[in-house]
Amino acid sequence: MIPRTRKARVTAVLGGAALLATALAGCSSGSSNSSSSSSVSGPVTIKLLAGGNDPVSIATANAYVKGFHAANPKITVTVETRPGGTDGDNLIKTRLATGNMDDVFLYNSGSLFQALDPDKTLTPLTNEPWVKNVSKDFKSVVSTPNGVYGAPVGTTFGGGVMYNKKVYAQLGLKIPTTWNEFIANSEKIKAAGKVAVLQTYGDTWTSQLFVLGSFADISAVDPKWASEYTANNPNAKYSKEPALDGFIHTAQVHQLGLMNKDFASLTNANGLKELATGEAVQYPMIGVVIGNVLQTNPKQVNDIGMFPLPAASAADTRLTIWEPGGAYIPKTTTGDKLIAAKKFVAWLNSPAGCAIQNKTGLPAGPYAITQCKVPSSAPAIAADTQKYIDEGKSGLALEFISPIKGPNLEKILIQVGSGISTAAQGAALYDNDVKKQAQQLGLKGWS
């Protein structure tokens, strides 16, 4: 054996112990320094967690930070990015639970916001001056009974059928108001040699529109459906009408061969290109993706419009509306940083902040706060969305009325939409997924 001195052994042990101590120290939370004056005393740096890591999210976050620093030279904001989708949900929950959240973060409103346990993790913004200008709908989706926690970032937008207006005009088609008319239109489009119903399972989340985007129709048939669904009423289930329709429709467009051939691998971005050029004509989608069309096909942005996913009867056809995401401040931000963070959140909906939202975010519908206005240069889809809202033919998406959204819906609908399982099987599977989520949230009546 190699001879070793006693000194070397001691060093090794101490080295190991020191390593361990540093590793453990990394786990403890940072120092907290609470003071409650109304303006920052010296230069402050705060961190902003962007709404994703896609080009639009990053560009918007950087534009906010630059604009804000110009108006408040004492406060510097640095940007961090995060993944979107379920990976992002997980990251946000973990950082909140471990006390490591950035001073301001951008995240969804509605059911995803409720899953963050806001009363324990977020700073209430109820008494901020801008709160009175926020729409009632938006306020309800960033609040708990104890307070308001978020400021709107971006516009509301519709979820329905994005369609190519030029091709609709060429083929002499009318906007369908019933599901049967939609199918009849689709058959004509298919006969004209174009893709009637575009599906893009290459991005799994896009499979959900027939179900999520028709929720306003369900609310029109049964206004109490959402509250009964939240309370585990056996009649308000996806395996029963009227909610089953969304699953049946997903299966039907596949059975009738109305979908594009490459539905299983096509991505959202490439699908939007086909829609913009008119290769594909109808795409069940949320309007907010119009920002991507601006990037790839800027000349065709105004060729794309939106109509609601039609219900069985025209009287029940409504456009489903999504509320914008919010800007939130975690409880762990205190002192000067809290003052700076509140200033930043308020600034997002100032005239300068609205200008950035209009330029980089591209409005797809009306704003949820009166300070920001949709410019006349907004894409056509924003006007279509506004029209249904003005006519009273709109309703909120389920995720803003109920805290429960099963995490596996997108995969289940891919199974239904590719013919792997039937609509009834998929709906039953999703009901069970909903049950798991409700139990996880600790809701009454589900255990």
Next chain:
Amino acid sequence: MTANTTSAVKPAAAFTRTGGAPSARRKMKSFYPSWFFLPAMVLYVVFFAVPTFASFYFSLTRWSLFNIQFIGFANFVEFFQDPQLVNGFIHTFEYGFVTSAVKVVLGLLFALLLTGPVIGRGYLRAVIFFPVLVSTIGVGIMWKNLLDPFHGMVNAVLGFFHLGQPGWFTDPKLALMTIAGVDIWKGVGIATLIFMAGIVAIPQDYYEAARLDGSGSWQIFRSITLPLVRPAMGTVIILSLIGGLRSFDIIWATTGGGPGFTSDVIASVIYKEYQAGFYGLSTAGNVILFLVVTVIMVPISAFLNRREVDL
């Protein structure tokens, strides 16, 4: 002399089994004072033992990071009732056994080829081993593009010869086996390497004696190479089976378990439950994965060990 497979995350245990010569086993007395092990022990307890036992507790709870509620075995019941999870189980075994079996067969064939007199042997050995060195995620993304049903190179070539153009990763019937194929492509290099080491270690005297007795090639392979390469085969089986049963990264990089749930395995289901915020349920899944891998691997490992001693 049971194999040390206490943890699913340590396939290296299988290596030490074949690596340890009998003479080293004889004497268990340590050269070092026991306090010398203290740093390693502390690290092991803090980062391995404590989390392992904590996970047994958390698997019995409904846990949202913010709240925790004890619910007994409900997570395990849920895990076995959910059709998607049961499918994940079946897929895991299909995937594990197919990749393991093909790696053994192909690995042995390649090893025979590459220990024999072939032109460019060194080059060929390197080529077979290269995929092992590439990041799994990189391999997954590369094959996802090569096998894209409409824009991929493989289907373009097939189309040129007027052959069928299957949706490799998008056809629910093909997806899982396509991933298994990619996994084999990536992992067969390790199997080949281990078999080559095993074959080279067989003393030449046996072959010479067999040839003098007039044995044919097939007889030599059956009666000399195959029995004497068995220790290597045991290592390959154990490594590739453990790897297959807990494989995740390549599936996540290619299909994400899709289309739908058709290529989901236990590991990807656990990851999705975790992503969805079902922390208790996904911990229960990990406990199940741990138990399943242990239950399968301990007897296999013991069996292969015994054969090794018999030789």
